[in-house]
Amino acid sequence: MSEAIGIGMLGAGNVGGGVVEALQQGAERYAARVGRPLELRRALVRDASRPRPGLATEQLTTDVDDVIGDPGTQIVIELLGGEDPAREYIERALRAGRHVVTANKEVIAKYGAELLAVASRHNVRLLYEASVGGGIPIVQPLRRDLLANDVHTVTAIINGTTNFMLTAMAQDGADYEDVLAEAHRLGYAEPDPTDDVEGIDASYKLAILCGLAFHVAIAPDEVIRQGITTLTASDFTYAAELGHTIKLLATGRLSDGELVASVRPTLIGYGEPLAKVDGVLNAVQVEGDLVGRVLFEGPGAGPRPTAGAVLADVLDVARDLVVGREPLNQITYTAATVRAPDDHESRYYIRMTGANQPGVLAKVATALGEHGINIASVIQFGMEEDAPTEEFVITTYLANGGRLRTALEQIDGFDEVVVGNVLAMAS
Amino acid sequence: MSEAIGIGMLGAGNVGGGVVEALQQGAERYAARVGRPLELRRALVRDASRPRPGLATEQLTTDVDDVIGDPGTQIVIELLGGEDPAREYIERALRAGRHVVTANKEVIAKYGAELLAVASRHNVRLLYEASVGGGIPIVQPLRRDLLANDVHTVTAIINGTTNFMLTAMAQDGADYEDVLAEAHRLGYAEPDPTDDVEGIDASYKLAILCGLAFHVAIAPDEVIRQGITTLTASDFTYAAELGHTIKLLATGRLSDGELVASVRPTLIGYGEPLAKVDGVLNAVQVEGDLVGRVLFEGPGAGPRPTAGAVLADVLDVARDLVVGREPLNQITYTAATVRAPDDHESRYYIRMTGANQPGVLAKVATALGEHGINIASVIQFGMEEDAPTEEFVITTYLANGGRLRTALEQIDGFDEVVVGNVLAMAS
Incomplete structure (x- = not known):
């Protein structure tokens, strides 16, 4: 019972550093909880000459096969991020009979179903708790604890950068450019913030949540997506006068076999639980036939929370290895139609500027x-x-997205009116 | 792969009715998710002549051996509630090689460790997601998703009846007797409300949470406990002037191998997430070294949410049965000292009535x-x-419970002063 469980790492950046640190600090506890010690073996890095805290030089390698091919490694942790080469490495690790734990939202959103099938064929597990919601337990609760439910709606704030920015706009009356500068200054926003502010990051996470909640495979580019870059201080003022705040809301809804998935800045009433989720916090609200409504809230990013989620998956696999339990990778996807934006209904908020003369509003x-x-x-x-x-x-009341688009194109053609901003309203 | 998985039930009351209904409504979905149909076989009831929706007369029995001894039953659901005879039946079922799923907080709080050992010896599982927090996934997230954390604090609102009452007192300025009458009228309170209003129900749930969060076995009678019966409308008025509300807070805290566990009405600042958990909602906040702080919120009771939690456990066992996975019941408890009330430190709120004359306050x-x-x-x-x-x-600032008690006994002896109420304040 004392032989160690070998762990290999692909990537040793921010989150990787958190994993290395936690494995060292928690070594004794983890050995007790698993029944055998965990041994961190090799780590793939770009520059093996750069020292990394907690990792000896001889553990670093620039050759992925030193990690995947190591016969003493049973579990591979993938923390490279991005699609290329992470997708390929994950698949190679699975084919080599390694269990894989990843925090990679992009790869799981785009290739999750096919990689799970590869894992299943090779009798290993692919786990990805850290890919959505950072330290918040949400992947496994959807797979396991809410499985008896017919889940019909998932509503989430799953991008900390934009939630920090929108919270600042709501609380300080600041403009978009100012809060972006502040987010850059604090290190919350990437030098190129596109993935966050255009809702791309959130669309990956929502696609993963939809797969888990509805057992439906949806590609991230099927998610209706609108960024936060057109929001102005005045939108928050007007929303507040309507009793609402504005959040970048990721929403998935399944009804009659039709899935509507969207990521977009959305007006939500102050009384809603998600309206109170501020700053870099994340939250996921799940609605199902049995549970009614349940909310998970916590840190959506950061090296330590994310490392905690990665290691929860690692410990799960390790405990199974110790007792020789067979892997269980069973996700059964059912077919569903994904609604196109033009077929989708929502309530809307439309800000316009019009000439101050009679008849404009009537038009x-x-x-x-x-x-x-x-x-x-x-x-x-x-x-x-x-x-x-x-x-x-x-x-507006519930309105068809395509019809609204056509109407607004016509209105934008009027000399007397300029359409300023169009936002969804939670209904 | 088409042979059904047999399920037996002990008890067919409120929650049992929810389980029967959900099993029927979800039959097709559950069969798809598990890989085999679930078959509800026999149900133990007190009166087999009383018809029950969804159950045929020949399924009802008053003999527990008809359920446990049925060779076609692999999973026994225990929903009798209370200690006797539930504890004995659970143990008999485990010894007979049945997996057991229970919602019984009292039995798990008092006998969880020993029953888990019995399960382990007989190579079956004992699961109890529904015993704490109703439909909120919390048992399994603590066992699995937060396992990499060194969890140091759990703070929870885990009794819906009292939270409904305290919310009404805070919002309407009502007195204790009025809100109790209202809770009775709405069916939220039992005819004898002792278990709820004295914090006994919450102490069972907290003992279970402490076992899961800290891997420490604590008996429910080691939980420091104070009921809500002495709260007055004026306490809420004063708390509000201090920027606080009052909740029946269940708190477990482990530091340096010492566990402090308490259930008592506690002043918490309006800014705290738990201050906003109102009505019959429950919430559990977990703090650990990696995750920081994470919050789970949802319906803490009710037949459908509770049935959802019970069936999540059932589906988990059933999926393992289908693929022949061995049970994993591993909980390793570490030793800890439980602090007695007199050794415990807290901030306090003390309401007193004094003679309107100089020198009283000084005394x-x-x-x-x-x-x-x-x-x-x-x-x-x-x-x-x-x-x-x-x-x-x-x-007060942080004060020792024993010293405060002695001081207040002395103060209560003064002719000029009456000690009205003493409440903990979250710090």
Whole structure:
């Protein structure tokens, strides 16, 4: 019972450093909980001459086969991030009979189903708790603890960078460019923030959540996606006057075999639990037929929380190895149609600027009506009587996305009106 | 692969009805997720002549051996509640080689460690996700998803009845007797509400959480316990003026091998996540060295949420049975000292009534000081100059429970002062 369980690492950056540190600090505890010690063997790095805390020079390698091919390694942790070469390395490790634990949202979102099939064929496990929600337990709870439910809706805040930015905009009345600069200064935003602010990162995570929650395979590019770059301080002011805040909400909803998945800035009422999830926190709300509604909230990123999620998967595999349990990789996907943006219904918030003259609003309202868009409210804020233009917000009842797009194209053609911003409203 | 997995039930009341209904509604989905159909076989009831929805008369029995002894039954669900005869039946089922899924907090809190050992010896599993937090996944996340963490604190609202009552007191300014009557009227409180309002139910659940979070066995009667029956409308008024609300908080904290576990009405600041958990909702907050802080929130009771948790355990066992995986029941308990109430430190809120004359406060402050109790603030509310007595609240810094008790006994002996209520404050 004293032979160590060998662990190899692909990548030893931020999260990798957290994993190495936790493995050292927790060595005794982990050995007790697993029944055998864990041994960190080789780590693939780009530059093997650069020293890494907790790793000896002879453990570092630039050759992936030194990690995957090591006969003493049973579990490979993949922390390279990005698609290439991570996808290929994961597949090679599975084919070599290694269990794989990954934090790679992009690879799992794009190739999860096929990699799980490879794992199954080679009688090993592929686990990815850390790919969504950082330290929040959500992958395994969906796979296991909520499995008796018919889950119909998942609503999540799963990008810490944008949630930090939107929280600052809501609380300080700051503009987009200012909060982006602040996020850069604090290291919350990448030098190129595109993946975060355009909702790409969140779309990967939502695709993974949909697979787990609904047992439906959806590609990340099928997720309806809108970034936060067009939000202005005035949108937060108007939302607040409507009793709402604005969050980058990732939403998946399955009904009658049709899946609607979207990542977009969304107005949500102050009373909603997700409205109170602020700063870099993440949260995932799951709704099912038995449980009703359950919420998971915690740190969505950071080396230590993410390392905790990675190592939970590692310990799970290790415990099975100790007692000789067979792997269980069973995900059964059912078929579903994914709704295109134009077929999708939502309530909307539309900010416009119009000439301050009679008949403008009537023209807009008529155009919307002709396209079957039902207006819920029209609100003019801080109108000055002699201003040449005025800003106003129209909110709609549930409206078809395609019809709204056509209506707004027509309205944008009017000389008297400019469409400013169009945001979804949670209903 | 088409042979059914046989399920027997002990008890077919509220939660049992939820389980039967869910098994019928979800039959097709469960068969797909498990790989074989689930078959509900016999159910132990007190009165076999009373019809039960979803169960045929010939499925009902008053003889426990008809359920446990049925060779076609692999999984026994125990939903009798209470200690006797549930504990004995669970043990008999395990000895007969049946996997057992239970929602029984009392039995698991008191006999969990020994029953898990019995299960292990007979190579079967004993699962109890539904015993804490109803539909909230918390047992398995602590056992599995947070296992890499050194968890040091668990803070929870795990009794829906009292949380409903305290929320009503906080929001409506109502008195204890009024909200208890309302809870009775709505069916949230038992005819004899002792187990809920005295924190006994919560102490069972906290003992279970401590075992999972800290790998320490603690008996429920080692939990420091205070009920909510002495709370008055004025306590909520005073707490609000201090920026706090009052919750029945279950707290477990492990440091240097010493465990402090308590269930008691506690002042918590409005900014704390648990302060916003209202009504019959439950929430469990877990703090560990890697994850930082993570929160699980959802319905803590009700037939459908609880049935969802029971069936998650059932599906887990069933999937293992289908692929022939060996059971894994491994919980390793480490030794810990449990702190007695008198050795425990907390901040405190003390409400007193004193004669409206000079020197009273000085006398109280002196007595506290002599026992090493550090006063944080003294607040008099709505004092009238010519009233014969006045009410005031003293809050303390961290104070030793035993010393405070002695000091308050001395103060209560003064002619000029009556000690009204003493509550913990979250620090």
